[in-house]
Amino acid sequence: MRYSRMSRVGLALVAVGLVSALVATSGYSSSSGGSTAPGVTATSITFGTHQPLTGPAAPGYSEIAPASQAYFDYVNAHGGVFGRKIHLIIKNDEYDPTLTVSVVHQLVLQDNVFGIFEGLGTPTHTKVVGFLNASKIPDMFVASGCPCWDNGTTQPYTFGWQPNYTIEGKILGQYIKQHFAGDKIGVLYQDDDFGNGGLAGIEDEVPASSIVSKQPYQSGTTSLATQITALKSSGAKILVEFTVPIYTAIARLTSYTLGWSPQLVVSNVGIDPITLAGLLKVVSKGKVSGDALIDGAITDGYLPSFSDTSNPWIKMFLKVKAKYDPSAPFDGNVEYGMANAYTLVQALEAAGKDLTRQGLVEAVDKYGDSWRGPGLVPFRYTKTEHGGYGGVQLAKVVGSSIDPFGPVLTTPPSAGSPITSYTGGQPAPPVNGIPSD
């Protein structure tokens, strides 16, 4: 009896060993020969991405990667880049950093992707930047405005894309200082580099004494009652938020039930009106219509407003969406995914026919600051600067659209540096909607 118990444990060990050996041998037939780098063949390039398809950040953001995929499908249908079709493997990390580490290792080590594209989130992506740079994997155009991507010296393979949160915070802060002078300001922010980056920008512009309450929240929490109560009782008239959409919605509903309606000033990542209207309806169980609650909120944008259907870029994206991503709504998230994909195609064109990982990174370092596209301002890409768009235009939520106003503004993220107008204008999209080098 005793002996048999031992042999049972032994047998199980042997069985597990056999199974994992089988799994391993079956999974390793896919690597291709004759290519210049893993993930590249004569006819294809494979990128991977980690996205919150479920979980707290999913509402709205889960549309981004499929929209990028739709734009790649469009490019592929027109012959791809140098004859290579672009594939995107989308993995769900649920906005959970532990899962991010796991799926990014899977993408790099098992799926042999050429690079990571548009990995979403600050708390998530910060956990894989070290791994990606140590393994020399291109980490293109992170879907987060954390100032932490902007370091070409220590992280040569990582590139930000959207304006960093400090730039956003500075420009929003300047507007508050100019138009709501003397009003008490409360700040609600996510307690990580996303919220802290935005807060740093605001604090750089508005007088310290006017910020009467700063309330952090942890991503994953289900209630903001403590924070909103504290903000309300501080007497703040302006509520600045560096929040992802679900927390913008929860914060708004909480303040609504408390009978508090401050002037909202929200980072552009947290205020897509179509996403918010849907969320407010769900969170309030249908009691309120979302549009009315966020009407008049101040935010900013660095792409043409998705509701501006006369803009040629929006027309082009709408055409792509209708054919390749028909079930999605056309909102700021879908526009984001397509515009970011457009930038990747620009980078691949610039890197040339003989594609290598090093070559792609060098192409962005060298030519990135001259690329124009759907963005309102140029990119801050040089060998040392990996920051993405360098500025934003202020905007206001009106109904279910975002209406930009005032000049397009740019500024370096460093504290105390001036905010200036950008007058370079926006070029028209290429006729077939695909960038050419």
Added chain:
Amino acid sequence: MSPLVAAVAGARQPLERSTLLRSLGLVLLGAIILYLVSGALGDYDRLQLATGAYYFAALAGLTVLIGWSGQISLGHGALMAVGAYTVALLIGDNDWSVLPALVAAVVVSCAVAAPLGAAASRLRGPYLAGATLAVAVGLPALADRFPSAFGGSNGLTINPPTPPSWLGANFSLEHWEAWIACAGALVVLFVLYNLTHSGVGRSLRAVRDDEIAASLCGLRIGRLQTLTFVISGGCAGLAGALLALALQLAQPDAFPLELSLSLLTGVVLGGLGSLTGAIWGAAVLVLLPSWTNDIASSLSLSQNVGDNLPFAIYGVVLIAAMLVWPSGIQGGFMALRRLMSTQRRKAG
């Protein structure tokens, strides 16, 4: 009788008598298998192997606690967090090397488990579950409460453990991580095998089956249960420490309540009280999520359905498994073997 058979029979006798020898034999067998397997695998599968190994450490500790001592714990995810943060603080902030940091993680998590165990030995059934549940919810929240010490929701990152140079330049980081995690799992196997096959194991079973009878025999129930809780907590702490090493990260989201619940799932699904069952449970916890994801993504469904399908499949598989194998996978195998041996006897 051929000399070979005689030699084998001769070798079996001391093996049958000495638990220590048997456990050493098992550990050696496991080490050889894991050495061969980790060599054959690709780098990503090595990480999966490491994940399986640390899950095994946690599950084995928990299965002994529940199956042998009769105490339920929903707080083992929190004890894993204790181990993970210990390692992250020692290696990340104080540059400790891996082995002492792992030992420290076990010591610290045992120390945290001790008062829990003392309280747990006074509680029964749902009250015990409730108390440990509170730990699972409360303890990881400390990281958010004291962000300067524990990094808040950003967590603490550590540099990866570098493989020793004598393994060669081509020996990958993932290979080394798999070895560390497997070594940890084998230590847990050794300790728990000896514990359950000793006087303590028999006493535990006596306590589990009838506390009054056991205390009439002179067994000190509270002390036994506290001891088991501490050992089990140490295993969970080691598991958490190995997790932190494999991911180079200790972060509160890695230790939600769901982790404690999925550990319990793994224990029950593998076969309650069985170390073999813990191996099955670990395999299920590692493989099932990736299988469900593969199934869901191969069906090319609409986004809303496809994104949530893995969770639905996971649930269905759990329900089906519990209906087919109410005593877990290992219980299912045992029943199958009994059935086969009675068939053979009938045929004979």
